[in-house]
Amino acid sequence: MTAGHEEATGANIIPLTHGKSSLALHLLREGWGRPLLLLHGLGERTPVGVPAQFEPWEGPIYGLDFTGHGSSSLPVGGGYTAEILMADVDAALGHLGKVTIHGRGLGAYVALLIAGARPTDVRGVILADGPGLVGGGIRPGSPHVPVVDASRHGTPDPYALSELSRDVRPPDYALEFVRQIMQWSELDSPIAVATVVRPEWLAAVVAEPGVIEATVAEALTLFADAR
Amino acid sequence: MSDRDGRFDDPPEIAETARTYPRARRPDRSYWVSSSGLRIAAYEWGDDSAPVLLLAHGGFDFADTFDVFAPLLAGAGWRVVSWDARGHGNSEQALLYSWQGDLRDAVAVLDTAAPDDPAVLVGHSKGGGLMLDVAHALPHRLTHLVNLDGLPSKNNWPDLAEHERTKMLRGELTGWLDHRRKVAGAQRKPGTLEDLAARRKRMNPRLPVEWLEYLVTIGAYESADGWRWKIDPAMRFGGFGPWRPEWSMQRLPGIGVPVLGVLGLQNEVMGWGTRPHDVIPNQPPEFVFSALEDVGHFVHVEQPDHVAGLVLSFLEEHPGRAA
Numbered sequence: 193m194t195a196g197h198e199e200a201t202g203a204n205i206i207p208l209t210h211g212k213s214s215l216a217l218h219l220l221r222e223g224w225g226r227p228l229l230l231l232h233g234l235g236e237r238t239p240v241g242v243p244a245q246f247e248p249w250e251g252p253i254y255g256l257d258f259t260g261h262g263s264s265s266l267p268v269g270g271g272y273t274a275e276i277l278m279a280d281v282d283a284a285l286g287h288l289g290k291v292t293i294h295g296r297g298l299g300a301y302v303a304l305l306i307a308g309a310r311p312t313d314v315r316g317v318i319l320a321d322g323p324g325l326v327g328g329g330i331r332p333g334s335p336h337v338p339v340v341d342a343s344r345h346g347t348p349d350p351y352a353l354s355e356l357s358r359d360v361r362p363p364d365y366a367l368e369f370v371r372q373i374m375q376w377s378e379l380d381s382p383i384a385v386a387t388v389v390r391p392e393w394l395a396a397v398v399a400e401p402g403v404i405e406a407t408v409a410e411a412l413t414l415f416a417d418a419r
Numbered sequence: 420m421s422d423r424d425g426r427f428d429d430p431p432e433i434a435e436t437a438r439t440y441p442r443a444r445r446p447d448r449s450y451w452v453s454s455s456g457l458r459i460a461a462y463e464w465g466d467d468s469a470p471v472l473l474l475a476h477g478g479f480d481f482a483d484t485f486d487v488f489a490p491l492l493a494g495a496g497w498r499v500v501s502w503d504a505r506g507h508g509n510s511e512q513a514l515l516y517s518w519q520g521d522l523r524d525a526v527a528v529l530d531t532a533a534p535d536d537p538a539v540l541v542g543h544s545k546g547g548g549l550m551l552d553v554a555h556a557l558p559h560r561l562t563h564l565v566n567l568d569g570l571p572s573k574n575n576w577p578d579l580a581e582h583e584r585t586k587m588l589r590g591e592l593t594g595w596l597d598h599r600r601k602v603a604g605a606q607r608k609p610g611t612l613e614d615l616a617a618r619r620k621r622m623n624p625r626l627p628v629e630w631l632e633y634l635v636t637i638g639a640y641e642s643a644d645g646w647r648w649k650i651d652p653a654m655r656f657g658g659f660g661p662w663r664p665e666w667s668m669q670r671l672p673g674i675g676v677p678v679l680g681v682l683g684l685q686n687e688v689m690g691w692g693t694r695p696h697d698v699i700p701n702q703p704p705e706f707v708f709s710a711l712e713d714v715g716h717f718v719h720v721e722q723p724d725h726v727a728g729l730v731l732s733f734l735e736e737h738p739g740r741a742a
Contacts, residue, residue, distance in 0.1 A: 209603045210599065210603070211514065211599060211602050211603055211653050212512075212514045212603070212653070213514055259514070259515070265514060267513065267514035267515045268455065268456045268457050268511075268513065268514065269454055269455040269456055269457030269505065269513055269515075269520060269523070269524070270455060270515065270517070270519065270520050270523065271505070271513055271514070271515030271516050271517040271519070271520030272515055272517060272519075273515075273517050273660070275659075275660055276515060276517075278596075279595075279596055279599040282596045282599060282600065283599075283600070286600055308592070309592040309593065309596055310593075310596070331666070332662075332666055334555060334556070335522070335551075335552035335553075335555040335556040335670070336556045337522060337523060337526050337553075337556050337557065340455070342455060342456075351455070355517065355519050355520075358519075359661070360661050360662070361661060362661050362663075365660075365661040368584075368585070368588055371585050372585065372588065372589055372592070375585060376589070
């Protein structure tokens with residue numbers, strides 16, 4: 193699921209509305225059972241086909257382009273937060289119902305947020321390496337007004353690349369979402385961390401009781417078996 | 420400012436409205452500023468050749484909430500420049516809202532109004548926090564900083580047990596996401612002019628209803644079914660996020676130009692509840708501090724003469740310099 197993948201054709205795009213944004217939800221493959229929703233990394237888009245690692249999943253497989261990415265809306269003037277991308281995913285949940293989520297990089301962080309906000313709708317979340325995993329660290333850096341090269345039109349939005357690579361991610365904030373998941377999820381182990389890289393927010397998540405470390409394949413099997 | 424589709428041609432409305440308020444004066448000039456293509460409504464009071472004093476309003480407010488305060492500063496020889504934040508007043512309703520977006524909009528206004536010489540930066544509430552960030556990001560662009568009840572502290576965060584916090588956050592999260600699901604095409608609730616003023620009174624309990632009714636005629640628009648605030652319905656009061664209020668306060672000690680801090684000590688829904696003992700340990704090298712006992716969050720609306728006097732004395736007594 194890299195930015196260099198061939199562009200989606202639009203034939204299997206389900207348009208969703210979130211506020212003033214039109215979001216592209218891609219149906220990558222039909223299937224029976226609970227859907228698997230793929231969230232891309234910062235600057236990426238949903239791939240055209242199903243990446244090999246997800247082939248074993250028996251249910252339908254979808255991918256969502258975040259606002260400012262792929263075939264979703266390109267805002268004017270930036271203003272991105274991880275929380276608004278969480279609400280992008282909630283628009284997909286409104287369409288799909290209960291899902292298992294795999295998130296890469298920025299998508300992993302957003303996946304954790306939405307799993308905490310909708311702990312009974314997200315049945316298993318897999319956090320994987322990818323662009324935008326680290327964010328801007330655990331505390332705000334020196335304030336700055338970045339010079340954004342907006343000369344290139346289209347997605348990914350350069351303001352998204354600038355703003356979502358610097359958003360602050362305190363570990364205790366991430367843990368608030370972990371506690372939401374642990375308190376209300378019906379799964380015994382609803383969070384699987386498959387990353388090699390562990391920025392501070394994610395190291396804190398891994399250290400919480402009930403969070404498991406697993407490969408993507410192991411996590412897919414675990415969550416496929418969870419009713 | 421102009422573009423091919425004419426979005427920047429007609430300046431923002433500054434005509435007198437149906438209501439008046441003692442000593443309130445609408446801006447002398449208005450124009451659009453493009454912030455990365457987003458249309459921001461900017462306003463000015465005073466001589467356009469005078470030195471610039473930038474005035475940033477707080478959340479859910481408008482530039483015209485300075486209609487009494489700004490003329491007092493303009494009358495003392497300043498070119499007072501303010502603007503409606505994105506999604507507020509006459510500025511464009513954006514697809515996205517964030518602190519970083521507001522910061523970029525503020526700098527776009529500063530770049531337009533004072534491209535060459537450093538300016539005085541004044542901010543109320545959230546606008547005060549934004550000006551603290553501008554002062555750190557672009558220290559060469561200001562001579563003085565004035566913060567009007569915009570120094571956040573932890574004081575208005577309830578001290579709760581962990582399980583209570585978890586429950587409270589769940590309510591906030593689901594409430595916000597449910598709001599986001601309904602927001603496409605939503606409109607603000609209509610009402611009579613008096614209805615809107617009464618609703619605002621709940622957030623601004625100390626402000627006179629005559630002022631709030633005046634504000635409705637500027638900060639709201641009238642259609643067939645009534646008045647609605649010119650605030651993007653996508654925006655919602657309160658909320659959650661990773662930002663901790665005390666991080667803004669931690670900007671204060673490092674400011675290298677003279678700083679005036681004003682606190683209103685009467686607690687209000689929209690205020691921070693910050694006390695002098697929260698501020699004093701964070702004071703910058705050249706700091707004038709005034710804590711007003713019987714004044715709420717809107718210090719410049721409740722006591723415009725006193726607060727304008729504080730600002731003007733501060734500017735006179737502390738020679739300005741850019742860092």
